[in-house]
Amino acid sequence: MDTTREYKIGDFAKLVGLTTFTLRYYENEGLIQPHRNRNGRRFYTTQDSRWVGFLLHLKGTGMTMTELKQYVQLRAQGDQTIAQRKALLRQVQTRCRNEIAERKANLTILNHKIDWYDGKLTHEISDDESFADYLKKFNENS
Amino acid sequence: MDTTREYKIGDFAKLVGLTTFTLRYYENEGLIQPHRNRNGRRFYTTQDSRWVGFLLHLKGTGMTMTELKQYVQLRAQGDQTIAQRKALLRQVQTRCRNEIAERKANLTILNHKIDWYDGKLTHEISDDESFADYLKKFNENS
DNA sequence: TTTTGACTTAGAGTTAACTTTAAGTGGTAG
């Protein structure tokens, strides 16, 4: 493993799947702190790509910029903020779980609707059975 | 069951959990077609609330306004568009499944991070074990 | 050496899906 490589912003952008605009934006917001060479140009390391990777995982859970900034601030204050960071992540975790559950529930309805269309197309469902009626078959538990 | 009730826009809004603004907006976009009384005021029926309920389920899968409008247009053309409607919903279904999967994967990382903080707080994880190292324990498959 | 890429700041533009306002009219419930 090469842990000492340095990337210019353009190359790093490709590496992590962001644009240079976004990288500078994140930097502005305090989420990333690239290094500078003697000419004042940014460079990024493998370490930085790991951090950005983690950031993107957090983003992917629905964590907002505001929350990410809070998180980064806490992180900068060292180990005494671990409990607070954990609390923050727990909040994001709960919300994310709820969103997934809700999304799944909606997807289930969509699945049934598609099945219903299937039935219509293959004439397994009579012409006059409504989707509402059809849905009742899956409602043992409500 | 009372299937003949009529609701004024304000009451209907409460019933379905939207604002009157949003109801008029959806109507404008062609997603809802309320009835009018002799004074030109909108009223909505139980039928309408079922339709809005379904709309909201579709929205909840990540279906966009544009897609919903397409869907409603197809619906208005009758049974000969069932295959097209099914195709549209399938596309939404696939995207929704992918998004859920991605979200779950990100949540898994978040879960591990929280566990890692837990370990730090209870000193089950040594002070110098990095999260990256910790994560490796779960990476049998990558 | 020419083109490509990086640097700066401040600010404008983008996107989706609402959300609200204005400004005036006119039913309706308590």
Place this chain on the structure above:
DNA sequence: CTACCACTTAAAGTTAACTCTAAGTCAAAA
């Protein structure tokens, strides 16, 4: 009767998270 709710159109405002531009300077790759 009075407060409240509904009606209209057109347009502006909101939010988050980017995304891009301008305008000029400067370094580096082909």
